[in-house]
Amino acid sequence: MKKYNPNQAPDPEEWNALDDSERLVLIEDYHKCKRINLPNQVLHATIHAVVENQIAMGDEFNAAETLDRLISEGLDRHEAIHAIGSVLAEHIYNMLKGEMSDFTHSQYFSQLNELTAEKWREKGQE
Numbered sequence: 001m002k003k004y005n006p007n008q009a010p011d012p013e014e015w016n017a018l019d020d021s022e023r024l025v026l027i028e029d030y031h032k033c034k035r036i037n038l039p040n041q042v043l044h045a046t047i048h049a050v051v052e053n054q055i056a057m058g059d060e061f062n063a064a065e066t067l068d069r070l071i072s073e074g075l076d077r078h079e080a081i082h083a084i085g086s087v088l089a090e091h092i093y094n095m096l097k098g099e100m101s102d103f104t105h106s107q108y109f110s111q112l113n114e115l116t117a118e119k120w121r122e123k124g125q126e
Contacts, residue, residue, distance in 0.1 A: 001018060001022075001026065004023075004026035004027050005030060006048065007076055009055070009077065010052065015053075016056055023045075023049045024042070024046065027044075028041050028042070028045045047089055048081060050088060051084045051088065061109075062108075062109045062112050062113070063084055066080075066084055066112040066115060070083055070116075073116060073117035073118070075117045075120065082120075083115055084112065086123065087108065087112055087115060091107075
């Protein structure tokens with residue numbers, strides 16, 4: 001895999017064949033080429049990579065189903081990755097603040113199931 005485009009699903013086998021550092025470089029390169037200014041490119045790329053990893057894993061993390069649903073609700077694939085990533089980032093943030101001791105899959109799945117394109121758009125306007 002030579003390029004990453006969040007609006008096109010990477011082949012899961014190709015994606016999984018990459019190591020984490022290769023995935024991050026591809027994601028960072030995409031954002032640099034598109035001249036998307038980010039406050040923290042590494043963190044942004046990391047969240048992208050984790051979401052793509054979960055999508056490539058299929059049903060195990062419910063991310064693929066959530067992605068498909070968000071796209072059917074009108075988000076493009078890149079926006080849907082950001083929406084899913086926002087749920088993931090919130091979990092990480094709460095763990096760092098000490099509000100959660102563990103990453104609970106059931107809570108994460110529940111929040112992904114509640115996530116809609118409309119909620120994501122509203123969140124972006126806050």
